[in-house]
Amino acid sequence: MAQTKEKVLFERPKSLSDKPFTYCPGCTHGVAHRLIAETLDELDIADRAIGVAPVGCSVLAYEFFNTDMLQAAHGRAPAVATAVKRVHPDAIVFTYQGDGDLASIGTAETVHAATRGENIVVVFINNAIYGMTGGQMAPTSLPGQITQTSPTGRNVETDGYPIRMVEMLSTLDGVALAQRVALDTPAHIREAKRAIKKAFQNQIDGKGYSIIEVMSTCPTNWGLSGTDAIGWLQDNMLPYYPLGVYKDVAAKGDAKEGATDE
């Protein structure tokens, strides 16, 4: 009997542990984790990588990345990462934060780590809602979006407007790369992977602070199926949060708007 020649087409990245994810079905956290883990493997930096997990759905990220990890207080990951990187300049330090963590309770830490040009990678998961606590209004919830704490829809008169973080951070001199990507289509996922890899390469090259905002879904708290959640993201979030490179010191010029589907 002829021997079958097996070829591995896809496998779990080495930097991901084999523990089952605690994320809901249809949630895009798993894809974001994989992209980071693949990047750590491909750039061969897992052995010197140190991650910082936030408070929120990804609070247990230290279970899933098998690099050295710290779990930070809510919003404080950039401060924790700053110190870790300063103490171990040769380590590769990244934070993984949601929108409540990064753009609400941790806004000060986010802005100041960025303006100091800390040579770290920040992966920002924006799903426009507080997931872990059961679906409250987030700093990035859209105008009119119904949540547990905006039951008639986010009213900008009383609740204010969502924050576009990468646009805001792109104005800071300390930022090397500020890019928004999405996990809604295979093409966008490939683009997200390229962006994350570029961010980590920036750190290796000593270029400074890189933030990748990843437009993500929360089927459970949006009350939608996984597929419908992808549709909701495309129809509602992407118009408000345009994909693209908002700052890139490594590029010839800074793109100010619009997606860069290479």
Place this chain on the structure above:
Amino acid sequence: MAEKVLMKGNEALAEAALRAGCRAFFGYPITPQTELAAYMAKRMPKEGGVYLQAESEISAINMVYGAAGAGARCMTSTSSPGMSLKSEGISYIAGADLPAVIVNVMRGGPGLGGIQPSQSDYWQATRATGHGDFHPIVFAPSTVQEMASSINDAFELADTYRTPVIVLIDGMLGQMMEPVELPEKKEKKAKKPWAVTGHGGKREQNIINSLNLDTPALERMNIERFERYKKIKAKEQRVETYLTEDADLIIVAFGACARVSRTAIDKAREAGIKVGLIRPITLVPFPVDAIEKVVDQTKAFLTVEMNMGQMVEDVRLAVAGRAPVEFFGHTGGIIPTPNEIFEQVEILDKQKGGEA
């Protein structure tokens, strides 16, 4: 022979911390601890360490969390309102069993209060440094010399017991100048195999974390931590006594109040009153053994504090009803005078005579 120099308390503490191997400092400007951070800003880069002015006290203490988790001997310093902001981070440091030193140069409160010396954060340091079941070790030096010499102990105990250590100083000590013999430089480094450094492909991942969703496991962790506190209580009580052998009145005071009390005691002794001093050097663990030693011979205790009466509760717990425990104090930045304390001692002495 070590050099003797004239230094401000805040600066002496900073220099001693550097000599104790502190290689990461994260601060935020606030009076009256400012000289400490300024000294670190000048000296730390020369020692090859990390000095960083954070955007807030909250950020500074979380940087300490990160640096401590990364294995660095690290510290922060602040004054009272800043300590409130740090309490979140101190709780996480305790929960993750990280060694770190936090200096609080106290000013009057509550709220913005004032910028003059105070001891009104005693309860905060010993009882409510943050949410959850924990307490730090607390040092309370009373001279510039002791500020310099206790900081090494603070770092050592932090490493030994993997706990936050608070150095609680009243603003007077931070600002005053005294001759100080600075400690020798220490090169020995504690091994920290638990620190996050990058696993280097040589070991399993290290995780710095205070989260435990498994309730029995979380309880076991808390019980283990309190076993350590028991050891700390048994082994690390630090205290200075003055003329306690024959005393039937005992003043309990720490920091600047202990200095003033000593002068009052000398005056009372001249007047024939047998009064002595117990000066806690560690507030946690509280020197209950020193109080136990004199409790049977003591007719009355007097605590002298720059607050409305906080440590007096710990003295009452230690005395456990076996003698009256009185309190005298000032707040708002007013330091009790030797004469005021002497008057209190005279009153107690007369009451004691009346009862006999």
